[in-house]
Amino acid sequence: MTRLNLLDETRFEKLPVSIYVDDNTASVAVAKRIADLITANGAEGKHTVLGLATGATPVKVYAELIRLHKEEGLSFKNVVTFNLDEYYPMKPNAAQSYVAFMKAQLFDHVDINMDNVHIPDGTLAEDEIVPFCAAYEKKISSYGGLDIQILGIGRTGHIGFNEPGSAPNSGTRLVTLDDLTRRDASRDFGGKENVPTKAITMGIGTIFKAKQIILMAWNKKKASIVKKAVEGEISSEVPATYLQLSNNVEFVLDQDAASDLTRFATPWLVKDCEWTAPQIKKAVIWLAQTLQKPVLKLTEEDYNNNGMAQLATEKGPVYNINIDIFNKIQHTITGWPGGKPHADDSQRPERAEPAKKRSIVFSPHPDDDVISMGGTFIRLADQGHDVHVAYQTSGNTAVWDEDALRFMEFNIDFAKAQNQPSEKLEAIYNETRSFLETKQPNQPDPLELRTVKGLIRKGEAIAGARFAGLPDQNIHFMDLPFYDRGKVSKNVDFEDDIQQTMALLQKVKPHQVFAAGDFADPHGTHKVCFNIILEALVRLKKSEDWVKDCWLWLYRGAWHEFEIDEIEMAVPLSPQEVLRKRHAIFKHQSQKDIPVFPGDDAREFWVRAEDRTRETAKAYNDLGLAEYEAIEAFVRWRY
Incomplete structure (x- = not known):
């Protein structure tokens, strides 16, 4: 069919x-x-x-x-x-x-x-x-x-x-x-x-x-x-x-x-449902949000008046349903995104063992890591896990031409101040300025200009990752080839990208992989990067035993957040941790104030990141859970 x-x-x-x-x-x-x-x-x-x-x-x-x-x-x-x-x-x-x-x-x-x-x-x-x-x-x-x-x-x-x-x-x-x-x-x-x-x-x-x-x-x-x-x-x-x-x-x-x-979104409003556990969770959360009531205060009348009488009859009494869903939501919350060592993990989203995990945070662009899961990133490092970050693309598209010129001018002036030859740098600079004076809309940058823009973003990413607590040897710049190839051709093969990703995974052998699951990215880079990671893991799983114990977690945040019923791990952040995350985002100076591709949202990335994590925390609180400053959310992808 x-x-x-x-x-x-x-x-x-x-x-x-x-x-x-x-x-x-x-x-x-x-x-x-x-x-x-x-x-x-x-x-x-x-x-x-x-x-x-x-x-x-x-x-x-x-x-x-x-x-x-x-x-x-x-x-x-x-x-x-x-x-x-x-x-x-x-x-x-x-x-x-x-x-x-x-x-x-x-x-x-x-x-x-x-x-x-x-x-x-x-x-x-x-x-x-x-x-x-x-x-x-x-x-x-x-x-x-x-x-x-x-x-x-x-x-x-x-x-x-x-x-x-x-x-x-x-x-x-x-x-x-x-x-x-x-x-x-x-x-x-x-x-x-x-x-x-x-x-x-x-x-x-x-x-x-x-x-x-x-x-x-x-x-x-x-x-x-x-x-x-x-x-x-x-x-x-x-x-x-x-x-x-x-x-x-x-x-x-x-x-x-x-x-x-x-x-599809609310099928109980149009037909009798097969009340699976995910469907029950989705429906009860929908009911609580629609009526603006905590889960534990929902009544049989609420169920009957909103298309959920079948659920109340088949799975009730409704208070038992409420308690079950409340507990399931509560069990998604953890301050230990790498698992809490030596604890009973039967009701926790992550495994307790090994106590020290190897984790890779894959970041499609050089700032997605700190924007979307900066608090969790910092928490993992603080809790002693062997955390790696892999920046999948250079992000060189998203740098203003004027900023690239400014960095080139800095390098020329620095060379002169050190009494070092600067003629070659000046020649490249002059060629770049001449190119920019006649640059047409959407015209690809020459290699030298792309290199400068990529280095700007690389320096910012290093600063952000160091701020999160990573040693330099755990910071990886993949510069996947598809990213630049796609600027000149729509027919892009991803085999070399997959092979490069497999090599990094084989080197680290992570217990956890964090990948961007924000497929609303208006340019599609997040989805391409995720597909590359998934294909790499699927291939490795056929021949390498460690992959069977490697969990793949998806994060969002740059564009929109997961629905509450989808969330499988919710990492709460204190006010101090929100501030630390903000400062990590601030390391990406080229993306501050007016980024090249802001999308539909006029807010700066750090503002939208904070607002969204606060909205998630408020949604949990409105359902009757504890009140947190912010929550970063994750969904596990089973492959």
């Missing part, structure tokens, strides 16, 4: 939703629907008219269509395409243009007649846009309309570039992009300031005329907006909700994108 076998408990959902185990199987299914239509129409000598989308979401659909063309003879000679949108202004040969995207992802690899390809023109003069848009609409109509329109969904709820405020009957037109949309595109353009403020887009009314509309969404980052689009009230604030008015629409999701839908 490629598609999930789910009970049809969808009464909160206002349009059809199909959910697949992952984006690969979903993309193959969508591509097959498109291919079947192309084949059927071709057999009758008819065109197939496709409305196409850009962005990361449809890439695997296009890849499967290419495979079907090359391996199974699918022909695109009778296919006509209309793209949803294009940035304005935008030259078609620019790397960020949707013309370039579509050629690279589909058109250059199939037998489509390019005269049948239509993409909004980003080079028009402004007074030409209105007649162009009218002609675009007329051209679609001349082919009898769109047979299939595929869509993604932006975090603002936009479809195409129909941002909040768009009218349901809108046609193709020039629009102003939402600030969040521009932030999401900033990495492709080398900064938000380089992202166009406008775009030409098909309207919602245009999309509605398609005979079939397939909206696709993958990963957890899309879950909240998918829930609004599928279950929310129709509103111009979330343009995708207008699709609820169509009889021809289907949402195609992977499990992560569907995870906030009621049938």
Whole structure:
């Protein structure tokens, strides 16, 4: 089965939703629907008219269509395409243009007649846009309309570039992009300031005329907006909700994108549940948080009035359920993240033995260790464990050009002060300045500049790790090759990264591995780094016995935190420890005040880190647990 076998408990959902185990199987299914239509129409000598989308979401659909063309003879000679949108202004040969995207992802690899390809023109003069848009609409109509329109969904709820405020009957037109949309595109353009403020887009009314509309969404980052689009009230604030008015629409999701839908997030509200231990814990915590009551004060009436009567009947009395869940939450709390030596560990999240553990903290960027688990990092060192930190990437992308120049100037001045030759440094400096004067948005830095930026972050990381109590020999800079390769190629092989990670693991033979599990990282580095670690451990587990006793803990904090029901180890921090963690973060001076890639959160990293750990502590306290200054949270990954 490629598609999930789910009970049809969808009464909160206002349009059809199909959910697949992952984006690969979903993309193959969508591509097959498109291919079947192309084949059927071709057999009758008819065109197939496709409305196409850009962005990361449809890439695997296009890849499967290419495979079907090359391996199974699918022909695109009778296919006509209309793209949803294009940035304005935008030259078609620019790397960020949707013309370039579509050629690279589909058109250059199939037998489509390019005269049948239509993409909004980003080079028009402004007074030409209105007649162009009218002609675009007329051209679609001349082919009898769109047979299939595929869509993604932006975090603002936009479809195409129909941002909040768009009218349901809108046609193709020039629009102003939402600030969040521009932030999401900033990495492709080398900064938000380089992202166009406008775009030409098909309207919602245009999309509605398609005979079939397939909206696709993958990963957890899309879950909240998918829930609004599928279950929310129709509103111009979330343009995708207008699709609820169509009889021809289907949402195609992977499990992560569907995870906030009621049938998955709170299934007891729509159906009888199989009350497993994790489900009971999740439901009781949800009930306590919804009613703003401590767990031990929940009553049978609370259960019955909030969709949990079945739980009360099958597993009650409810006070016993409350006590059991309270104890489980309480047992996640430990001041001994490496395990408490010579203690009964049957109710503790970590093993008591060995008393002194070897631990590796893997940090995707040079500051994730102290930002996300700085208090625990310091606690492990203080408690005498053999703690190592491994910085997986150089982080050289996230340093301002001006800071790099300043460090180069320092080195030149230092060389002169020591009466040392500085001519070579000055030559590199002058070349760098010349490069920066003409640097284009998103243009890769030359090796010398990347090296300087990497050294800046390396020095900061060493300072932070030393502050946490690590000896220099336990500080490892991996500089995994994928990080720089990915700046010039999207087709990156990770084998050398995996081999390097395996070598470090074999050298240390840790009892504990801490890895970033914050997959909401907007640039994907955290997820790539985690996948490398996991693959390394899985391979080693087949041949090396020590791996069987190596526990993998995930941390978060830079972008968002684990849900309370997910947390398996909660490390409380005192006010003094929060301050020590802050000072460790302060060692990363290049990331203070205004980091290069701050994401959606305008707060400084140390502020968001403190706020999030305090929010976790408050959530524990609200459930009736002890009041702590802050809590760092961890989930164990079983591999």
